[in-house]
Amino acid sequence: MKRIVTLVVQNRSGVLNRVTGLMHKRQFNIESISVGRTEQEGISKMTFVVDVEDHRKMEQLTKQLNKQIDVIKVTDLSDKAVVARELAMIKIVANPGTRNEIQGIIEPFRASVIDVSKDSLSVQVTGKPDKIEALIDLLRPYGIKDIARTGLTAFSRGHQPQAAELTQYSLLK
Amino acid sequence: MKLDMKPAGTAPATKTGADVLVDALVEQQVDTIFGYPGGAVLPIYDALYRSEADFQHILTRHEQGAIHAAEGYARVKRKTGVVLATSGPGATNLITGIADAMMDSLPLVVLTGQVATTVTGTDAFQEADVMGITTPITKHNYQVQSAYELPKIIKEAFHIASTGRPGPVVVDIPKDISANPCFDTDESPFHLPGYQPTINPNPLQIKKLAEAVKQAKKPLVLTGAGVLHGGATDVLLDIINEYRIPVTSTLLGLGAFPADHEMFLGMAGMHGTYTSNMAITDCDLLINVGARFDDRLTGNLEHFAKNAVVAHIDIDPAEIGKNVPTHIPVVSDSGAALKELKRQLKEGPDHQAWLDELKQSSKDYPLWYNTPKEGMVAQWAIKEIHEKTKGDPIVTTDVGQHQMWAAQFFHFRRPDRWVTSGGLGTMGFGFPAAVGCQLAEPEERVIALVGDGGFQMTLQELSVVQERNLPVKIVILNNQALGMVRQWQEEFYEERYSESIVGCQPDFVKLADSYGIQGYKFETREEFESQIGELMNNDQPVLIDARVIQQENVFPMVPPGRGINDMVGVKP
Known part of the structure; x- marks a missing residue:
């Protein structure tokens, strides 16, 4: 099962290595990572999507992460209402004949064109991973030259619904 | 300096x-x-x-x-x-x-x-x-x-x-x-927001544990090294004396509870006593104090403590539930947790039948070894050293057969006497560790029980013994083989002794002599018996090359992959 874990960490050299090394040692598979600074000086936030077998493995992962001295807080967001986003840039084969057609495809995804050249077109799209996957699928027939994805980043919603209404918010179920 | x-x-x-x-x-x-x-x-x-x-x-x-x-x-x-x-x-x-x-x-x-x-x-x-x-x-x-x-x-x-x-x-x-010169230093106090160990137990969890103790018909305590780190040995002894709960131990927990106490069942695990392993299998309450349920203790997890409510006291929350599902988790320093348990325990279990059963089992299935007509076995030699030193020295070991025999036959009555490489299982650990022990405790008797294989990995530290005239006693239990490897090859690889018989080795007596240390080679029980007491108790560094029988194996044993209730070599 896929889980979203966020870590609040001390922004020190080697901290990412520490965390990914731990996951490697304990045999957790990382689907994506995103890291960035937070509003606090010296504090960074990491968002991981990991693939784990069961809840016991997941508990072990959060406990092991918590043991790291540079890790201040570990949150498993998977069972919470979250806002999660990923950014992707996609470079597609395009000529004057297909440009308009592509424009029509990306519009409902609220993606935007960020670069145009003689024989290619680059678009930028933000959203949940499944939305990005859907757009990639639609663009594939034109010929994809390159893709760059940031990986998921997430935090919990301001209002946490009760357990009964949770499923509709949940991202990875 | x-x-x-x-x-x-x-x-x-x-x-x-x-x-x-x-x-x-x-x-x-x-x-x-x-x-x-x-x-x-x-x-x-x-x-x-x-x-x-x-x-x-x-x-x-x-x-x-x-x-x-x-x-x-x-x-x-x-x-x-x-x-x-x-x-x-x-x-x-x-x-x-x-x-x-x-x-x-x-x-x-x-x-x-x-x-x-x-x-x-x-x-x-x-x-x-x-x-x-x-x-x-x-x-x-x-x-x-x-x-x-x-x-x-x-x-x-x-x-x-x-x-x-x-x-x-x-x-x-x-x-x-x-x-480089340093003109300014940061003398401010440190702050580690990501490191706040939980020292004191949640009293409600201890309440649950106290209740479980009262209800139990077949309670058992498992001691790990956490008992020693938490300074919990005295309070543990108080609790056991009062409520008469049987105690078993991991390898590293030896000494946390006196081995000569009537409630002590011996070590559990792969080479533990039969009674300890059956007690874990049959108990209805297992109180783990500061052990991490290592695979050498648990054997196949499917068969481990199947009938038990498992309580686990550990200062490291990541150890709780890692290998064995836990019903009563207590994240705490072991000393603090046991003090709180002692305070809350008002009534012990009603478990005389269980005590009788274990007593009978201990009597029926004692640890055993062969006594050959000629030559000596390592178990006997260890027992002899134990007796001649009144069981109170600091003992260090490497890993392997001699380590298991020391764990079985050296009965530690006090904490911090037993220094062994448990988790990593490092050959060459015992002798340099003994040097460190002797420097830490100059007045104590320190004995390095090592194998001929392990000793040859770090014997250069004889120089330190010589230089500082440290009265470390080195006893090489020399079977001219990598004993545990040899044993597994005998048991599980149809006696194909691949690279485990090492007949070519230095003359250890001459080696000792070259470092200015008295060396002795004993090949018979008579030689060993007559001199070991004096040599272990004098104030000089001593090296003993004790020739022991190569074919002797560590028993009883849980074969790899089996449950700990499934032991071989329980009886001669």
Whole structure:
């Protein structure tokens, strides 16, 4: 099962290595990572999507992460209402004949064109991973030259619904 | 450092980073450093030379010897061991010891030199990525970025190493930082928001545990090294004396509870007593105090404590529920948890039938060994040493057959007498660890029970014994084989003894002699019996080459992959 874990960490050299090394040692598979600074000086936030077998493995992962001295807080967001986003840039084969057609495809995804050249077109799209996957699928027939994805980043919603209404918010179920 | 041949050197006017480091070590009340010099730590060794502080540096003859000695020191003194080595090969020679200390939760601060910051990352002479290499095998590690932060890092390192679940902390110090003058240091108190170990138990969890004890018909306590780290031995003894709960132990927990107590069943696990393993299998309440349910203890998890409510007291929350599902988790220091349990326990279990059953089992299935017509077996030799030393010396071992036999036949009555490499299972650990133990406890009798294989991995430390005339007793249980490997090849590989019979070895008596140490070779029980008492109890270093029978195996045994209730070799 896929889980979203966020870590609040001390922004020190080697901290990412520490965390990914731990996951490697304990045999957790990382689907994506995103890291960035937070509003606090010296504090960074990491968002991981990991693939784990069961809840016991997941508990072990959060406990092991918590043991790291540079890790201040570990949150498993998977069972919470979250806002999660990923950014992707996609470079597609395009000529004057297909440009308009592509424009029509990306519009409902609220993606935007960020670069145009003689024989290619680059678009930028933000959203949940499944939305990005859907757009990639639609663009594939034109010929994809390159893709760059940031990986998921997430935090919990301001209002946490009760357990009964949770499923509709949940991202990875 | 007090040196006899110290010339009247002139100290530089300003302090260097290395001086700041030495001051920080003095502040931590370090009295012994185990180390080996080299290029990148020249400034630190110079500062040690110039220092007036009253602590000793022990020059081992290999960095691995230094760190195992520091582990032995830390184990018996319950104080953080300090190791100092140079960059590159100096640091990589420490890796086995760092991993060993991590697995067995020993508090160490390991100082390594590093190439100067100006050349870091250029594959400079004697450069190794010590941070990268040690991250997975340390509790924490630091690379010092400026001398300004050195005092604070040292404070943090000692704090992290010695509190919570203890472990090794590496501090990597680039040469320019230790060599250059330092005009300002950060003396502010440290703050570690990501490190706040839970020391005191949740009283409600203890209430549940007390209730479970009252309800139990077949209760059992399992002691791990956490009992020793938490200083919980006395309160444990009080509880057991009052409520008469049987006790078993892990390898590293030996000594946490007196082995001659009527409630003690012996060690559990792969080579534990039959009664201990059956007690774990049949008990209805298993109280694990500070053990981590290692695979050598549990055997196949499917058969482990199937009928039991499992309570687990551990200072490391990650150990609870890691291997065995736990009904009553208690995250706490073992001493604090047991004190609270003692306070809350008003009524013990009603379990006379269980006690009778275990007593009968202990009587029916004692540990046993062969007594050949000629020659001696290692178990007998260990028992003999135990008796002639009244069972009270500090004993260190390597890993393997002799380690298991020592665990079975040496009955530790007091804590901190037993120093062995449990988790990592390091050959060559025992002898240098004994050197560290002797330096930590000069008045105590220290015996290194080692195999001929393990001893040959770190025997260069005989120099330290010679140099300091340490009265360490080295007993080589010499079967001219890698005994445990040989045993597994006999049992599971149809007697194909691949590279495990090692007949070619030095004359250990002459070897001892070359270091100025008395050496003896015993081949018969009569020789051994008549001299061992005197040799173990005199005040000289002694090396004994005890020739033991090669074919003897460690029994009883849980074959790999089986449950601990499924033992072979339970009876002769």
